[in-house]
Amino acid sequence: MLALLHTSPRHVPVFDALRDADHPGLELRHLVDEELLSRARAEGPEAVAGDVRAALRRAAGLGARAVLCTCSTIGQVAEAAAAGIGVPVLRVDRPMASAAVALGPRIVVLATVESTFGPTVALIEEEALRAGHSVAVGARLVPGAWERFETGDAEGHLRLVSAAADAVTDADAIVLAQASMTPAQHLTTTTIPVLSSPRPGLAAGAEAAGGPGPVLHPGE
Structure with missing residues:
Protein backbone atom coordinates (compact mmCIF):
# COMPACT_ATOMS: atom_id res chain seq x y z
CA MET A 1 0.00 0.00 0.00
CA LEU A 2 1.20 3.51 -0.91
CA ALA A 3 0.08 6.40 1.28
CA LEU A 4 -0.22 9.87 -0.23
CA LEU A 5 0.03 13.00 1.91
CA HIS A 6 -2.01 15.80 0.31
CA THR A 7 -2.70 19.40 1.28
CA SER A 8 -5.82 19.62 -0.92
CA PRO A 9 -8.65 17.09 -1.39
CA ARG A 10 -8.66 17.99 -5.10
CA HIS A 11 -5.52 15.90 -5.54
CA VAL A 12 -7.27 12.67 -4.54
CA PRO A 13 -9.16 12.01 -7.81
CA VAL A 14 -6.11 13.04 -9.85
CA PHE A 15 -3.92 10.36 -8.30
CA ASP A 16 -6.72 7.78 -8.27
CA ALA A 17 -7.13 8.28 -12.02
CA LEU A 18 -3.38 7.95 -12.60
CA ARG A 19 -3.33 4.79 -10.49
CA ASP A 20 -6.17 3.29 -12.51
CA ALA A 21 -4.43 4.15 -15.79
CA ASP A 22 -0.84 3.29 -14.93
CA HIS A 23 -0.77 1.08 -11.84
CA PRO A 24 -3.99 -0.96 -11.62
CA GLY A 25 -4.00 -3.02 -8.48
CA LEU A 26 -1.92 -0.55 -6.46
CA GLU A 27 -3.64 0.26 -3.17
CA LEU A 28 -3.59 3.96 -2.29
CA ARG A 29 -4.38 5.52 1.07
CA HIS A 30 -5.01 9.27 0.93
CA LEU A 31 -4.21 11.48 3.92
CA VAL A 32 -5.42 15.08 3.46
CA ASP A 33 -4.43 17.99 5.71
CA GLU A 34 -5.16 21.39 4.19
CA GLU A 35 -3.87 23.18 7.29
CA LEU A 36 -0.31 22.07 6.52
CA LEU A 37 -0.14 24.25 3.42
CA SER A 38 -1.92 27.18 5.04
CA ARG A 39 0.59 27.23 7.90
CA ALA A 40 3.57 26.60 5.63
CA ARG A 41 2.61 29.58 3.50
CA ALA A 42 2.13 31.82 6.53
CA GLU A 43 5.02 30.68 8.73
CA GLY A 44 7.39 28.81 6.42
CA PRO A 45 7.61 25.08 5.65
CA GLU A 46 9.75 24.29 8.71
CA ALA A 47 6.89 25.42 10.94
CA VAL A 48 4.91 22.30 10.03
CA ALA A 49 7.79 19.80 10.36
CA GLY A 50 6.36 18.25 13.52
CA ASP A 51 2.90 17.84 12.03
CA VAL A 52 4.33 16.38 8.83
CA ARG A 53 6.34 13.87 10.86
CA ALA A 54 3.19 12.90 12.75
CA ALA A 55 1.32 12.39 9.47
CA LEU A 56 4.12 10.18 8.16
CA ARG A 57 4.06 8.09 11.33
CA ARG A 58 0.32 7.74 10.98
CA ALA A 59 0.73 6.52 7.39
CA ALA A 60 3.30 3.95 8.45
CA GLY A 61 1.02 2.84 11.26
CA LEU A 62 -1.76 2.25 8.76
CA GLY A 63 0.47 -0.22 6.94
CA ALA A 64 1.91 1.95 4.17
CA ARG A 65 5.05 0.57 2.59
CA ALA A 66 5.99 4.04 1.31
CA VAL A 67 4.63 7.59 1.57
CA LEU A 68 4.42 10.07 -1.30
CA CYS A 69 4.11 13.76 -0.38
CA THR A 70 2.18 15.47 -3.18
CA CYS A 71 2.66 19.04 -1.92
CA SER A 72 5.72 20.77 -3.38
CA THR A 73 5.80 23.37 -0.60
CA ILE A 74 6.31 20.79 2.17
CA GLY A 75 8.05 18.09 0.11
CA GLN A 76 11.50 18.99 1.41
CA VAL A 77 10.22 18.90 4.98
CA ALA A 78 8.62 15.50 4.37
CA GLU A 79 11.86 14.02 3.04
CA ALA A 80 13.79 15.43 6.01
CA ALA A 81 11.23 13.96 8.43
CA ALA A 82 11.61 10.46 7.00
CA ALA A 83 14.28 9.39 9.48
CA GLY A 84 12.84 6.97 11.99
CA ILE A 85 9.54 6.53 10.14
CA GLY A 86 10.53 3.08 8.94
CA VAL A 87 9.30 3.40 5.34
CA PRO A 88 10.54 5.37 2.32
CA VAL A 89 9.22 8.93 2.06
CA LEU A 90 9.26 10.54 -1.37
CA ARG A 91 8.36 13.97 -2.71
CA VAL A 92 6.23 13.92 -5.83
CA ASP A 93 8.30 16.51 -7.71
CA SER A 197 4.88 15.96 -11.28
CA PRO A 198 1.96 13.56 -10.60
CA ARG A 199 2.59 10.80 -13.16
CA PRO A 200 6.37 10.34 -12.64
CA GLY A 201 5.96 10.95 -8.91
CA LEU A 202 3.32 8.27 -8.55
CA ALA A 203 5.49 5.86 -10.56
CA ALA A 204 8.35 6.43 -8.12
CA GLY A 205 6.03 5.96 -5.17
CA ALA A 206 4.62 2.74 -6.60
CA GLU A 207 8.12 1.37 -7.09
CA ALA A 208 9.11 2.29 -3.53
CA ALA A 209 5.98 0.60 -2.19
CA GLY A 210 6.69 -2.55 -4.19
CA GLY A 211 3.48 -2.19 -6.15
CA PRO A 212 2.65 -3.56 -9.61
CA GLY A 213 4.73 -2.26 -12.49
CA PRO A 214 3.43 0.53 -14.71
CA VAL A 215 1.14 -0.15 -17.63
CA LEU A 216 2.76 0.81 -20.94
CA HIS A 217 0.40 2.82 -23.11
CA PRO A 218 0.62 2.93 -26.90
CA GLY A 219 3.31 5.33 -28.05
CA GLU A 220 5.22 5.24 -24.75
Whole structure:
Protein backbone atom coordinates (compact mmCIF):
# COMPACT_ATOMS: atom_id res chain seq x y z
CA MET A 1 0.00 0.00 0.00
CA LEU A 2 1.20 3.51 -0.91
CA ALA A 3 0.08 6.40 1.28
CA LEU A 4 -0.22 9.87 -0.23
CA LEU A 5 0.03 13.00 1.91
CA HIS A 6 -2.01 15.80 0.31
CA THR A 7 -2.70 19.40 1.28
CA SER A 8 -5.82 19.62 -0.92
CA PRO A 9 -8.65 17.09 -1.39
CA ARG A 10 -8.66 17.99 -5.10
CA HIS A 11 -5.52 15.90 -5.54
CA VAL A 12 -7.27 12.67 -4.54
CA PRO A 13 -9.16 12.01 -7.81
CA VAL A 14 -6.11 13.04 -9.85
CA PHE A 15 -3.92 10.36 -8.30
CA ASP A 16 -6.72 7.78 -8.27
CA ALA A 17 -7.13 8.28 -12.02
CA LEU A 18 -3.38 7.95 -12.60
CA ARG A 19 -3.33 4.79 -10.49
CA ASP A 20 -6.17 3.29 -12.51
CA ALA A 21 -4.43 4.15 -15.79
CA ASP A 22 -0.84 3.29 -14.93
CA HIS A 23 -0.77 1.08 -11.84
CA PRO A 24 -3.99 -0.96 -11.62
CA GLY A 25 -4.00 -3.02 -8.48
CA LEU A 26 -1.92 -0.55 -6.46
CA GLU A 27 -3.64 0.26 -3.17
CA LEU A 28 -3.59 3.96 -2.29
CA ARG A 29 -4.38 5.52 1.07
CA HIS A 30 -5.01 9.27 0.93
CA LEU A 31 -4.21 11.48 3.92
CA VAL A 32 -5.42 15.08 3.46
CA ASP A 33 -4.43 17.99 5.71
CA GLU A 34 -5.16 21.39 4.19
CA GLU A 35 -3.87 23.18 7.29
CA LEU A 36 -0.31 22.07 6.52
CA LEU A 37 -0.14 24.25 3.42
CA SER A 38 -1.92 27.18 5.04
CA ARG A 39 0.59 27.23 7.90
CA ALA A 40 3.57 26.60 5.63
CA ARG A 41 2.61 29.58 3.50
CA ALA A 42 2.13 31.82 6.53
CA GLU A 43 5.02 30.68 8.73
CA GLY A 44 7.39 28.81 6.42
CA PRO A 45 7.61 25.08 5.65
CA GLU A 46 9.75 24.29 8.71
CA ALA A 47 6.89 25.42 10.94
CA VAL A 48 4.91 22.30 10.03
CA ALA A 49 7.79 19.80 10.36
CA GLY A 50 6.36 18.25 13.52
CA ASP A 51 2.90 17.84 12.03
CA VAL A 52 4.33 16.38 8.83
CA ARG A 53 6.34 13.87 10.86
CA ALA A 54 3.19 12.90 12.75
CA ALA A 55 1.32 12.39 9.47
CA LEU A 56 4.12 10.18 8.16
CA ARG A 57 4.06 8.09 11.33
CA ARG A 58 0.32 7.74 10.98
CA ALA A 59 0.73 6.52 7.39
CA ALA A 60 3.30 3.95 8.45
CA GLY A 61 1.02 2.84 11.26
CA LEU A 62 -1.76 2.25 8.76
CA GLY A 63 0.47 -0.22 6.94
CA ALA A 64 1.91 1.95 4.17
CA ARG A 65 5.05 0.57 2.59
CA ALA A 66 5.99 4.04 1.31
CA VAL A 67 4.63 7.59 1.57
CA LEU A 68 4.42 10.07 -1.30
CA CYS A 69 4.11 13.76 -0.38
CA THR A 70 2.18 15.47 -3.18
CA CYS A 71 2.66 19.04 -1.92
CA SER A 72 5.72 20.77 -3.38
CA THR A 73 5.80 23.37 -0.60
CA ILE A 74 6.31 20.79 2.17
CA GLY A 75 8.05 18.09 0.11
CA GLN A 76 11.50 18.99 1.41
CA VAL A 77 10.22 18.90 4.98
CA ALA A 78 8.62 15.50 4.37
CA GLU A 79 11.86 14.02 3.04
CA ALA A 80 13.79 15.43 6.01
CA ALA A 81 11.23 13.96 8.43
CA ALA A 82 11.61 10.46 7.00
CA ALA A 83 14.28 9.39 9.48
CA GLY A 84 12.84 6.97 11.99
CA ILE A 85 9.54 6.53 10.14
CA GLY A 86 10.53 3.08 8.94
CA VAL A 87 9.30 3.40 5.34
CA PRO A 88 10.54 5.37 2.32
CA VAL A 89 9.22 8.93 2.06
CA LEU A 90 9.26 10.54 -1.37
CA ARG A 91 8.36 13.97 -2.71
CA VAL A 92 6.23 13.92 -5.83
CA ASP A 93 8.30 16.51 -7.71
CA ARG A 94 11.77 14.92 -7.52
CA PRO A 95 11.42 12.80 -10.73
CA MET A 96 10.12 15.89 -12.55
CA ALA A 97 13.10 17.94 -11.38
CA SER A 98 15.48 15.27 -12.60
CA ALA A 99 13.79 15.21 -16.00
CA ALA A 100 13.97 19.01 -16.27
CA VAL A 101 17.71 19.02 -15.57
CA ALA A 102 18.22 16.45 -18.34
CA LEU A 103 16.52 18.74 -20.88
CA GLY A 104 18.95 21.63 -20.58
CA PRO A 105 20.41 24.35 -18.36
CA ARG A 106 17.63 26.95 -18.66
CA ILE A 107 14.69 25.98 -16.49
CA VAL A 108 11.64 28.13 -15.70
CA VAL A 109 9.52 27.24 -12.69
CA LEU A 110 5.88 28.32 -12.76
CA ALA A 111 3.90 28.36 -9.53
CA THR A 112 0.65 29.83 -8.26
CA VAL A 113 1.86 30.34 -4.66
CA GLU A 114 5.19 31.93 -3.77
CA SER A 115 5.93 29.45 -0.97
CA THR A 116 6.53 26.79 -3.61
CA PHE A 117 9.47 28.54 -5.26
CA GLY A 118 12.11 28.01 -2.57
CA PRO A 119 11.66 24.24 -2.20
CA THR A 120 11.24 23.66 -5.95
CA VAL A 121 14.25 25.72 -7.04
CA ALA A 122 16.38 24.08 -4.35
CA LEU A 123 15.27 20.65 -5.55
CA ILE A 124 16.16 21.38 -9.17
CA GLU A 125 19.56 22.69 -8.15
CA GLU A 126 20.10 19.58 -6.03
CA GLU A 127 19.23 17.30 -8.95
CA ALA A 128 21.53 19.32 -11.24
CA LEU A 129 24.41 18.93 -8.78
CA ARG A 130 23.75 15.21 -8.57
CA ALA A 131 23.83 14.96 -12.38
CA GLY A 132 26.92 17.14 -12.65
CA HIS A 133 25.09 19.84 -14.61
CA SER A 134 24.97 23.61 -14.26
CA VAL A 135 21.51 25.19 -14.42
CA ALA A 136 19.93 28.62 -14.33
CA VAL A 137 16.50 28.46 -12.72
CA GLY A 138 13.95 31.24 -13.14
CA ALA A 139 10.81 31.53 -11.00
CA ARG A 140 7.60 33.08 -12.31
CA LEU A 141 4.39 33.48 -10.33
CA VAL A 142 1.05 33.08 -12.12
CA PRO A 143 -0.98 35.96 -10.64
CA GLY A 144 -4.56 35.19 -9.70
CA ALA A 145 -4.37 31.47 -10.50
CA TRP A 146 -4.30 30.21 -6.92
CA GLU A 147 -7.31 32.31 -5.97
CA ARG A 148 -9.26 30.73 -8.82
CA PHE A 149 -8.16 27.26 -7.76
CA GLU A 150 -9.30 27.90 -4.19
CA THR A 151 -12.74 29.07 -5.32
CA GLY A 152 -13.23 26.04 -7.58
CA ASP A 153 -12.74 27.88 -10.89
CA ALA A 154 -10.66 25.09 -12.40
CA GLU A 155 -11.05 26.34 -15.96
CA GLY A 156 -9.92 29.84 -15.09
CA HIS A 157 -7.01 28.53 -13.04
CA LEU A 158 -5.73 26.32 -15.85
CA ARG A 159 -6.24 29.01 -18.46
CA LEU A 160 -3.96 31.36 -16.54
CA VAL A 161 -1.33 28.67 -16.02
CA SER A 162 -1.27 27.60 -19.67
CA ALA A 163 -1.04 31.22 -20.81
CA ALA A 164 1.92 31.78 -18.48
CA ALA A 165 3.65 28.72 -19.90
CA ASP A 166 3.06 29.86 -23.46
CA ALA A 167 4.59 33.24 -22.60
CA VAL A 168 7.93 31.62 -21.73
CA THR A 169 10.40 31.88 -24.61
CA ASP A 170 13.83 31.55 -23.01
CA ALA A 171 13.89 28.07 -21.48
CA ASP A 172 14.84 24.48 -22.22
CA ALA A 173 12.15 23.21 -19.85
CA ILE A 174 9.13 24.62 -18.06
CA VAL A 175 8.29 23.12 -14.68
CA LEU A 176 4.75 23.26 -13.30
CA ALA A 177 5.68 23.36 -9.64
CA GLN A 178 2.36 22.23 -8.14
CA ALA A 179 0.38 19.08 -8.82
CA SER A 180 -2.78 21.18 -9.16
CA MET A 181 -1.31 22.81 -12.29
CA THR A 182 -0.91 19.52 -14.17
CA PRO A 183 -3.94 19.68 -16.53
CA ALA A 184 -2.58 22.93 -17.99
CA GLN A 185 0.27 20.87 -19.44
CA HIS A 186 -2.10 19.68 -22.15
CA LEU A 187 -3.51 23.14 -22.90
CA THR A 188 -0.24 24.82 -23.80
CA THR A 189 0.90 25.50 -27.36
CA THR A 190 4.57 26.20 -26.63
CA THR A 191 7.22 23.99 -28.21
CA ILE A 192 9.21 24.07 -24.97
CA PRO A 193 8.71 20.86 -22.93
CA VAL A 194 6.25 21.44 -20.08
CA LEU A 195 6.73 19.06 -17.16
CA SER A 196 4.39 18.16 -14.31
CA SER A 197 4.88 15.96 -11.28
CA PRO A 198 1.96 13.56 -10.60
CA ARG A 199 2.59 10.80 -13.16
CA PRO A 200 6.37 10.34 -12.64
CA GLY A 201 5.96 10.95 -8.91
CA LEU A 202 3.32 8.27 -8.55
CA ALA A 203 5.49 5.86 -10.56
CA ALA A 204 8.35 6.43 -8.12
CA GLY A 205 6.03 5.96 -5.17
CA ALA A 206 4.62 2.74 -6.60
CA GLU A 207 8.12 1.37 -7.09
CA ALA A 208 9.11 2.29 -3.53
CA ALA A 209 5.98 0.60 -2.19
CA GLY A 210 6.69 -2.55 -4.19
CA GLY A 211 3.48 -2.19 -6.15
CA PRO A 212 2.65 -3.56 -9.61
CA GLY A 213 4.73 -2.26 -12.49
CA PRO A 214 3.43 0.53 -14.71
CA VAL A 215 1.14 -0.15 -17.63
CA LEU A 216 2.76 0.81 -20.94
CA HIS A 217 0.40 2.82 -23.11
CA PRO A 218 0.62 2.93 -26.90
CA GLY A 219 3.31 5.33 -28.05
CA GLU A 220 5.22 5.24 -24.75
